[in-house]
Amino acid sequence: MRLSRRTLLAAGLTAPLAACSTPQRRGAGGPVEITFWSALRGSQQVVDAFNSSQNRIRVVFQQIPSGGQGGYAKLSNAARAGNAPDVATIEYPQVPGYAIDGVARDITDLVTDRVKQKILPQALKLTTFDDRVFSVPLDVEPMVLHYREDLFRANGFEVPGTWDEFADLARAVRAKFPDKRLTIFPTDGAMQFACYAWQAGAQWFDTSGGRWRVSLADEPTRKVAAYWQRLIDEDLVFRNAGDSKQHDAQIGQDRVIVRLSGAWDAGAQMRARPAQKGRWRIAPMPIWDEQVVGTHGGSTFAVTKDSLQPEAAMEFIEWQCTHPDALTARLKSGTSSQYPVAPGLVEAGAKAFPGEYYGGQDIYRLFQQEADKIRDGWVWGPRMTATQKVMQDGFARAGAGVGTLLDAVREAQSGTMPDLKALGLSTEEGTR
């Protein structure tokens, strides 16, 4: 009995069963057929537009659940069975994991200079490891501050420019409205927390030395953890799950007046709460001292190891990420405020976004300005989903008053190291 991940993956390619599940890749003389999985809204429209724009490649699309809802499990299972789709959608934090597992193919040679010139280099860096490119970003999402302009104006609140001002504002809100809070510290928000740390100069993972140096509790992260811990201890922020009915109610009942999230969330907010039209505005993130931000959210497209048509797959990916028609088609399914990695598409996105919800504010210009401030050098880890989960377990306890945010971060580190070691990676632990 010889079993290893790779032999199993390879077995799938030759197994007759797998062959049946990916029917005729190339009909005699007909177009090349490739499969595409995504949880992103509007993907079907993008695929339809691509299929009708040319007749060499035909994309077959399947809508799958989002990553955390089972989408990643589905992709991993398919890869294990040797029938992953040609093109898969992977969020930034999960790219290194899928690259290490051999699911995302090394596409360095397929990403031409033409593509590289069209997309923001800081985005492509996040999907490049060991000088190899493993996926192509679709959007890059600097974190911004969404705020209730009506409530700010009515109460004479100023938009905070620094984190100190942010904390002062939190106290002011708490003092004035016992049932309101400035914002939430989401106990399921390891990705928000990562973004705060990213902005503060943290380097959770570092591959520069030829090995994975892991320091989740480095000095900048400790600063951020202490900062939010204080807000929690002083009862200045809500501390419950962000992805919950409870939080929906907090926003819906005007009890939360600031939301910190990626640029994409502007569109999501608009769809989820049409009644709050005209009340929200968007501002840059508060800063520590440097004019930098981190990102929150964003998706990339990978060609999988099971693809028999990587060139065709890459052509489709390039079109999706850089062609204006792709963005136009995506926006047909409803508004989206995703910030495209291709600066050439920003214009089209801005034009399609209805301004009234944000009182006519030119939010895309703000996003553009913020995208340029994304701090360079951030690297996601090899088992980010697991790291995130352990951290959130700690956050949930800290939110309930057991342990601190820093404990949660440290637990995440000690719960991640065994994974990396057991995978045989070269590792090194930074400060804890």
Added chain:
Amino acid sequence: MTLLGRTTVNVVIGVSVLYTLLPVMWLVLAATKNVDALFNSDLFGGFSFVENVKNLFAMDKGLYPRWYANSLLYAVIGAAVSAFVSIACGYAFDKYAFRHKEKLFGLVLAAVMVPQTVLALPLYLMASEAGLVNTFWAVFIPALFNPFGVYLGRIFAQGYVPDEVLEAARIDGAGDLATYFKVAFRMLGTGVVTLFLFQLTTIWNNFFLPMVMLSDQLLYPVSLGLYQWNSSATVSPEYYPVVIMGSLFAVLPLIVAFMLLQRFWKAGLTAGAVK
């Protein structure tokens, strides 16, 4: 015994029975209510039993009947095959003498101890290699294995099939296999039914293995399907009444089987424990 003593005994037993029965009663009651009544803890209002049943069968394009059929298929056929296999082996253990018999029997007993979770990953990888992952067989085949059934089978063979009968059959010139199928098997009838019932509940309860093996919703048994619907319910509450009604339907056949076939359960329990 004093009156006080008697009262205490009966009160303690009565309270315990309430503890075991009330949650089931709640399930029955809750199944009759719509979402609003459920969330208002309105004990008797919002009657919508028929509506709930309709919703259950219509939800997600009629997945529930499909899951129910799958569960029946996995459990009924699986339990029948498993009972035959186990009882034959238990019988052979009792009636034949061969070298290392007790050591081999020890191995069978050891298998009872091994947690299912330990075997899950290797079983998954083997099924993956054989192309069986996400198929009926991946859940069906491992569920046939019931080492405890062999143990019970041996006890039943010892108790129900006297050696003299077999000896008489042999003198009549019947072969060993013919004797087993024509004579012994009939005497083991009660045992076979007991093993069938035990394995039926085990397979009906099976949750871990389907969770590991299946990704196609159409192959899910009820247990896994309800688990998935419950996760949807945390986001969309309209799933709650459906999960509750689905649970009620999933419990019913077992409760009925248990009521009707009481003596078989007890036969198994007693044989297993007292010896």
Added chain:
Amino acid sequence: MKNKLACALLMAPFFLLLVTVFLVPTGTAVWLSFFAADQPGLGFGPESTVFVGLRSYGAVLSDPTFLTSLLTVLLYCLIYIPLMVVGALGLALLLDSGVAKLRGWMQMGLYLPHAVPGIIAALIWLYLYTPGLSPIIDLFAKADVEISFLGVNTVLPSIVNIALWSNLGYNMVIFYAALQAVPREVLEASVVDGAGPVKQALRIKTPLVRGAIVTVGIFTLIWALQLFTEPVLLSQSTPMISARFSPSMYIYDAAFTRNNYGLAAAASVILLAFTVALSYGVTRWTNRKAA
């Protein structure tokens, strides 16, 4: 009986299963824990299957989340098993005391939850633990008591309760059957010696059903160590149950969410060794006490 071929034929189907779904998988688990598809350096290059010795074991044993899961399940056993054995035995003794009314019905009522599949038992209780749905929480609320069944400290007892509810009647029936098999003369003799009903139950009957107590104890232990269904279901509703709450959940998470087979296999072997050692220990300990 002598016909070896017949014997082999009768045993073959079962042993075929034993080999394919038990021996080979167990062997594979052990093999996987020593070999891994290795990813040298940063891990982005090609991987190769190599012997890694105890590396996976080292990783598991240095993983605080795994050790916590072991401690959690031990704590669970410490609360659950005594409650279960004492509760089931106590009820069996009461039923056997001769003054209990409606014995048949009571037995059936107590046994009923065992006919409810584990996942559904967990579902029922989850809803009884969920604020808004639960009549129990409402009752407490009416008495101005705020109670949370899924909080930091209450979640483990809540799981114990589900297991207890499911299995109490089942084990009670086993004890009751054992008590019924106690020879009447022994009991009559003790009455003559002046033993009251309580003393008779504790001093005479209980020692006589020791065998059943040990069997129930060990089976309960083996099942308890596999703790999976209840916490997995409850984790959908409370963040206080992590994906690595129990060793079984840790194994599932390592194998199927983290795609780390070496780690999962090593954790499996450790759980197996742990189970065998504990069952063996308990058996030895009770045997010595008997001697």
